[in-house]
Amino acid sequence: MTQCNVLNIQGKKIESIQLDEKLFDGKVNEPCVYQAVVMYQANMRLGSASVKDRAQVSGGGAKPWRQKGTGRARHGSTRSPIWRHGGVTFGPIPKDFSYTLPKKIKHKALISVLNDKFNNEEIIVLDEVKLSKAKTKELASIITKLKIKNKCLLVNDVFDKELFLAGRNIDRLKLKVADELNAYDVLASKIVLITKKALDSLVKRLKK
Numbered sequence: 001m002t003q004c005n006v007l008n009i010q011g012k013k014i015e016s017i018q019l020d021e022k023l024f025d026g027k028v029n030e031p032c033v034y035q036a037v038v039m040y041q042a043n044m045r046l047g048s049a050s051v052k053d054r055a056q057v058s059g060g061g062a063k064p065w066r067q068k069g070t071g072r073a074r075h076g077s078t079r080s081p082i083w084r085h086g087g088v089t090f091g092p093i094p095k096d097f098s099y100t101l102p103k104k105i106k107h108k109a110l111i112s113v114l115n116d117k118f119n120n121e122e123i124i125v126l127d128e129v130k131l132s133k134a135k136t137k138e139l140a141s142i143i144t145k146l147k148i149k150n151k152c153l154l155v156n157d158v159f160d161k162e163l164f165l166a167g168r169n170i171d172r173l174k175l176k177v178a179d180e181l182n183a184y185d186v187l188a189s190k191i192v193l194i195t196k197k198a199l200d201s202l203v204k205r206l207k208k
Contacts, residue, residue: 054087
């Protein structure tokens with residue numbers, strides 16, 4: 001697929017543009033997509049699970065009873081892991097699961113998922129998306145006119161405050177800037193709405 005229709009916010013075709021054949025050749029590199037998705041999911045993990053070991057729980061300063069002569073097992077602290085309310089042995093601690101991949105792999109993954117969306121006609125290129133006011137109703141009306149009922153991603157070339165304020169209350173809509181777009185964002189949405197300028201910006205970024 002080397003050509004793509006450009007629609008206005010009313011859903012009507014206004015022109016047809018030529019896609020870059022080197023990027024949008026219809027091929028999908030599944031290994032790169034897999035690696036990228038696993039990385040983005042790992043980077044979203046909080047890794048905040050945490051427990052206290054015997055040095056961190058309160059109490060246990062004094063030896064519970066003398067070493068010998070009581071007939072009971074010897075203990076040095078009531079905060080030993082074998083005691084009730086004692087510390088936890090080998091429990092989880094805050095951990096950073098994030099890592100990164102080479103830029104080429106991330107770019108190949110993004111190109112692949114975009115190709116997949118184009119192959120399945122799940123990308124809609126818009127001339128522009130401009131709102132007169134930061135009104136959710138106005139943006140929701142545009143989505144309705146484009147006959148989108150599933151989860152969608154709107155990609156703009158620059159951060160538009162009014163567009164962001166209007167879109168944050170629409171559950172099925174996510175907004176992104178072209179420079180920040182990644183493979184996971186594209187895969188997480190059924191339909192991708194991208195402005196013509198955002199597509200040009202994305203192509204320039206992926207060619208670097």
